[in-house]
Amino acid sequence: MTRYRLILGASALLGCVAGEAQAATPLIDKIVFGDAASEAAHAVDGSASEHVEAGLGLAARRLPPTGPGARFSGDLKFTLAVDPEIQNYASIRLWGGDVNDGKLTLFCEGRQVGYRHLGDVEILDIGTQAPPFAGRFTYRTFPLPLTLTKGREALDCAIRASGPYGVYTQQFETFQKPMTQPSRPVYALYVHADPFLESGDPTGQAPPLAAAPSAGPDVLDELKARVNREIDRKLAQPGPLNVLEVQFLARAAALSWTRAHANPAVARKVIESGDAFYAHFQADPKSVHVDASRTNADWDAMGPFGRALRLLQADVAPYLDAPVAGLEGAPRRREAYAAMLDAGLGYILTHRRLYTNQSMIVDLGVYWSNEGLRSLASPLARPEPAMRRFFYESMGLAPWTGSLDDAGRPTYSSSAADTGSFRSADDYRLFTKAGLSKELGFVGSYGEILDWATGIYQATASTPGGAGDPALRDQLLKMARARMAFRYPGIDAEGARTMLLEAPVGWRDPVYPGASTYVQKSGWDNTPFNVAVATRDPQLMAIARQALDDGQYYAVLRDRLKDKGQRTTIGLLDAYDEWLAVKAWPKSDVRLPMTQGQPDFVFADPEDGVVAVKNGKEVLYASLYWRANCGVNRLARFHYQTPAVDRIATIASRVDFEPSGKTCVRRATPHISAGSIPIVAYPGEEPAALEGEVLPVAKGPPEARYKDQDNPYAGRGSYYEATYGPYLIAMNAGTKPVAVALPKAAGERLDLVTRRKVAAGAGSLALAPGQTAVIYSPSRQGRR
Structure with a gap:
């Protein structure tokens, strides 16, 4: 005993x-x-x-x-x-x-x-x-x-x-x-001993809600003034701009309220800068993908410049057949810019990246580089469908085939020269069938990549703001709707109602709580309404109205404007026009699914091993495939919130898998359990308590090779099961049916997925491949 x-x-x-x-x-x-x-x-x-x-x-x-x-x-x-x-x-x-x-x-x-x-x-x-x-x-x-x-x-x-x-x-x-x-x-x-803690201690209660955050529509005036100040500075700046500043002017020129709109100085500045880019390229050919003025220039190369050329195609046309200024014997700009764009395109085609946001950024660089070539009428331009196919890979509509080798063949590797130590599986897709990204399991903030996905969809439109590729739109909406389950009710720092992005069950989420998020998380490069306005999807537009009605759109913009960086200025360019579109959208009763008063539901994604549950006033998130980068750790992560208590728990769980015969041994470092994120050594640090634990490695496809202990198959199971408080979650991620053994119960239970009652005496439950059961036992509540 x-x-x-x-x-x-x-x-x-x-x-x-x-x-x-x-x-x-x-x-x-x-x-x-x-x-x-x-x-x-x-x-x-x-x-x-x-x-x-x-x-x-x-x-x-x-x-x-x-x-x-x-x-x-x-x-x-x-x-x-x-x-x-x-x-x-x-x-x-x-x-x-x-x-x-x-x-x-x-x-x-x-x-x-x-x-x-x-x-x-x-x-x-x-x-x-x-x-x-x-x-x-x-x-x-x-x-x-x-x-x-x-x-x-x-x-x-x-x-x-x-x-x-x-x-x-x-x-x-x-x-x-x-x-x-x-x-x-x-x-x-x-x-x-029981991983679920009901402490019996006093809990407190939620404070009365404030009417709304203190921010209001005046933040839009501040935003417009900031953008126009930046435009004035860039147009008056002696000498050339950098690549992102050029793209900023080109995008601003399409907005009727900016001082870049119908301003001939914009095209002149873009050409002046393009000539400087070419001179730098002539002196150093690597400059197209090595550029200290921006982050990760090796991801998008000269794509932002190619985008500017396409957006300003008619305005820059009169300049293109003149030679590059300042270089003796220089070629026409048309040929010079094409050579530069083609060099950058060649580099990033051989240096694609696997994680979804990175893949999207690179493939946008690929597409916009080629669109720049097409706008120059260059014979170096590739057929548009050949470049659009990379979008299908980044959006999960086709298997990711990796970088191209010198002969233009797919390598299934991030770098064409890296196939010896890294090769993705032949059928590996960057998104699950349910629409979530795979890095390696569910990610909260890092998975908020609707901005890049929307940018991909919009890139295929023939005119700015027009309709893009319908297949990409359908996939974009699937992604957006999958993310909707991962916003839950919260109270912001001013005491006002908000919806918070779920972070505690995210593989790459080092902060708590997540940011106020409705349609999408706002970051450096995007606005909170981007995907809703781009698609005009009624559900997403209604959720955008929810953010507006809660006052959180203004609060998010206010907080974003505290960042004075250039990247934030560029990212918020479309915020004003999107606000006008959402403000004019008819009100409806549609809300985010976790909003109080909405119907109960379960969202489950066996490929990411993640579950979201709304059960009355309770919110439950679970990651049953939990930060298992290099081996099966038999751990699950829960975030369980009732009106009175918030619990975040990492607990032992059941994970069935096919063994590979290999093992992963936990390192001595107490910095990170596994993965390729850099290890930081502390002076005189104590060793990790889990040092030396041996984890079995699950079997993956024979053609796949992964390095740096980030392996999407090594810690993955075919069946997951965990019990936390009144909830038992069973998830069949494999290809064969599973019989779930049910513990004895004091009373009737309910499968929240099917809404079917499970008798107290029932000893098992059949679970088909891809199916999840969430068994709720009120008799096990012990909750407040």
Whole structure:
């Protein structure tokens, strides 16, 4: 029989009594920080921390930096009871109203529990960018490594705070930022056997909603003024512009409210800049794909210039048959620009990229480079259908065939010279049948690529704003509708109603909560209404109206305008005209599916192993294929929100798969569990608690080869199953039927997918290939 050692202070016992009449999860241990009795029972050394009273007036401890400019706090030390024979779970209790982007890390027996960045088991807390759950508590749950707990009844542990993280760097100093404030208050730490924690502690309640964010339509005036100021600066700038500035002027010229519209100075500036591009190309042929003035020039090469030439085709035509200025014996601009565009096109055709947003950016560069050649009437131009086929690959309508070799043949590799260590499967598609991107499983913010997908659709239109390829439009709408399930109700920093992008179950999401998102997430290169206005789809336009009615369109633009960068100015060019289109759209009752009052539903995608559930006032997200980059880790990730409690949990799960006979061994680094993202070494860092764990590798297609431990087959299962609280999720991702064994139940259950009742005595459930069951057991609620 399992032995539970319960070490609780007096106020901890009172906390359980004060909760509503639901059965609390049996505990192995609980520390209430700030409670003298509980801290004494756990040998808490709080000398590096501060005692505070915060959420609901409850005591807690927070960790300040060790000094001005310090990256870390001191350690909050304690002992923690565990069960030596079973899988132990730990949960931390935090206040959902905190806005603090600092980190909290747990160390036990000299080892770091969880990984700093995008690990399948995360550190104790990754911080918050906005209030994730205002007025109430939130819990984060994770498995304690068996290597730490086996044979032990107690662990010597510590919690350490640090500042926020940078990204895309291998240097400690630029990755680990200093602490600018004390950590979030830590209220309690629990150890339990059931991965679902019902703490029995007071929960709080959502605050009254503000009428709307403080931002209003005046942000559109600010946006227009900013764009026109930028146009004036660029047209008055002595000397040439860079490639993105040229594209900016060309796009602005199509907008009637800008000072670039019908302005002959735009064409003159584009030609002046084009001549400078060619001179640079003559001196350095690599300049078409190596350009310090923009990010990832090797992805789109001279595509932005080709786009400008097509958009301004009639305006630049009078200049094209004159020679390039400033070069003795220079060719006509028509031939010079074509040579430059063709060189860039040749490079990116042999350097395509696999991840979906990257593939889209490269293939837009391919297409616009060729459109530039076509607008020049160059014999170097390829037939348009030959370039459009790359769009079909980037949008998941055809298998991704990779870069071309010197003979123009597909290599199924990102680089034509890289086929020895990397080759995609022959039938690998970048999107699932349900419309989600595959990187490698579900991604939240990183999967918000409707901007690039819309750009692909719009590129195939014969005139700006016109209809594009209908097959691309259909696929674009499938993608957009699949993303709609991943926005859930929240409260923004001003206390107003919003819809938040689901991030906790995303493979590449290092922030919580996700951004306010309705139709699409606004970023550097796009507007919040882009896909809705481009397609004029009634459902998407209605959701755009929802954002407008909630006041969140103005709030998003206000926050975007705080970024003074050129890329943001370019990305918001269409925001004003799109606002006019949405404002004029008739109101309807259509809302995002997770909006309160909308019908219950289940969205399931077995290819990404992800599920979204609306069940009354509850929201449940689950990633059953969870950050398994290099092997089967048998972990699932849940985000479960009721009106009173927010829970994020990583738990053990069942994953059936066909073994390859290979294994993946967890590395010593505590930075990231697997994958090709750079590893950052910390001075004197403790090793990862999971170091050395051997993960089996699932079998993939024989022709496929993957490097850097990012393998879309290595950790993938044919069947997934996990139980969390009142929900059992079974997902058949394979090709054969599966019989799901159902546990005994105290009462009738409901399959939320089919809406069919499952009898209490039912022992199994048949699941066809591609089918998902979400079994809801009200008798297992224990919820508030």
